[in-house]
Amino acid sequence: MNTLPRRMPLVDALKALASQLIVLHHFSAYGPLADALDDLLPTLAAWLFDYGRMAVQIFLVVGGFLAARSLAPQGQAAFARPLVLLWQRYRRLVLPFAAAMLLAVLCATLARIWLDDEAVPERASLAQFLAHALLLQGLTHAEALSAGVWYVAIDFQLFALLTLLLWAARQAGRQHAARLGVVLVGVLALASLFHFNRDAAWDDWALYFFGSYALGATTWWASQPGQRTRWMLLIWAVGLAALAADFRPRIALALAVAVLLGVARRAGALERWPDLRPVAFLARISYAVFLVHFPVYLLVSAAFEHFGSESSGVAALALALGWCASIAAGLAFHRGVELRAAGGAPQRLRTTMPTSAAMPVCCVPSRSSAS
Numbered sequence: 149m150n151t152l153p154r155r156m157p158l159v160d161a162l163k164a165l166a167s168q169l170i171v172l173h174h175f176s177a178y179g180p181l182a183d184a185l186d187d188l189l190p191t192l193a194a195w196l197f198d199y200g201r202m203a204v205q206i207f208l209v210v211g212g213f214l215a216a217r218s219l220a221p222q223g224q225a226a227f228a229r230p231l232v233l234l235w236q237r238y239r240r241l242v243l244p245f246a247a248a249m250l251l252a253v254l255c256a257t258l259a260r261i262w263l264d265d266e267a268v269p270e271r272a273s274l275a276q277f278l279a280h281a282l283l284l285q286g287l288t289h290a291e292a293l294s295a296g297v298w299y300v301a302i303d304f305q306l307f308a309l310l311t312l313l314l315w316a317a318r319q320a321g322r323q324h325a326a327r328l329g330v331v332l333v334g335v336l337a338l339a340s341l342f343h344f345n346r347d348a349a350w351d352d353w354a355l356y357f358f359g360s361y362a363l364g365a366t367t368w369w370a371s372q373p374g375q376r377t378r379w380m381l382l383i384w385a386v387g388l389a390a391l392a393a394d395f396r397p398r399i400a401l402a403l404a405v406a407v408l409l410g411v412a413r414r415a416g417a418l419e420r421w422p423d424l425r426p427v428a429f430l431a432r433i434s435y436a437v438f439l440v441h442f443p444v445y446l447l448v449s450a451a452f453e454h455f456g457s458e459s460s461g462v463a464a465l466a467l468a469l470g471w472c473a474s475i476a477a478g479l480a481f482h483r484g485v486e487l488r489a490a491g492g493a494p495q496r497l498r499t500t501m502p503t504s505a506a507m508p509v510c511c512v513p514s515r516s517s518a519s
Contacts, residue, residue, distance in 0.1 A: 167438060178265075184452070306357060368413075440474070440478055444473050
């Protein structure tokens with residue numbers, strides 16, 4: 149446990165890149181500013197709309213990679229009380245999430261004054277808010293209070309599923325717990341890649357996404373110092389077989405991220421490159437930016453609709469303002485809410501904090517992103 153790296157700059161870079169792609173994807177998909185972006189930069193807008201949403205796969209693989217690092221660094225569960233662990237995870241996810249949903253309701257109410265657009269959520273009900281707070285919004289088909297919030301529930305489901313698999317392996321046989329845990333994860337990953345992920349009817353459940361998540365988890369175990377290269381080759385072969393059975397660009401991207409993480413860890417680059425403060429900063433606030441960027445974007449869109457003109461310069465300025473305001477609001481929310489909910493010190497943003505599965509990896513855009 150003491151040999152685990154305190155920070156992994158490459159993981160930070162992946163989180164920072166993916167989170168910003170998600171923000172820009174929403175800019176290309178919702179409200180009058182999406183039309184303005186399409187007029188200004190039609191090629192970029194089309195690419196962001198069609199492919200920016202695939203950044204979810206980066207979060208899935210990185211999430212599995214970090215969860216394996218935290219829960220079972222050597223393949224065997226490093227915890228004895230899974231329910232306590234899951235409660236801690238739930239609190240860490242939901243306390244900032246609930247605060248952000250209250251902010252989303254407020255911002256939607258204000259935006260509705262000037263903006264008549266389907267991007268603005270309808271007035272929220274108590275039952276709708278409770279479904280979000282219990283992470284049941286997808287399963288109950290409650291209307292989303294903000295873009296992409298379905299993934300918070302999926303993140304918790306995936307973490308819980310991996311936790312329970314590892315704990316079950318430990319309970320079944322302590323002597324071979326590490327091997328059994330990896331086998332259970334691998335079997336469920338095969339079921340996901342070859343069956344569940346090919347049926348969109350499962351996209352409210354972790355089983356739909358577990359293949360990508362498990363690519364990250366098994367890559368952590370296979371890239372351990374001293375492990376034979378054949379285990380990473382086996383993971384890659386399974387990913388290629390899943391693509392041969394049914395080519396899905398999202399799985400191709402997930403496999404590419406898993407390959408990058410595995411090779412980088414073996415080469416020692418995971419802890420060294422790219423060690424840049426702005427990248428670490430964006431990675432650290434990625435969950436907070438996800439939670440608050442869409443409500444902020446709605447307010448900017450409403451102001452643009454009310455005060456804007458046909459000028460392309462005004463549109464460009466509004467888009468730049470929305471992007472910068474989303475990051476600034478994410479920083480404020482990270483310091484004022486997320487760190488407090490996690491029991492951290494809000495007074496300063498420490499780029500030396502460890503990258504851990506204890507913190508959410510960030511989230512994704514709309515449900516269509518998963519398909």
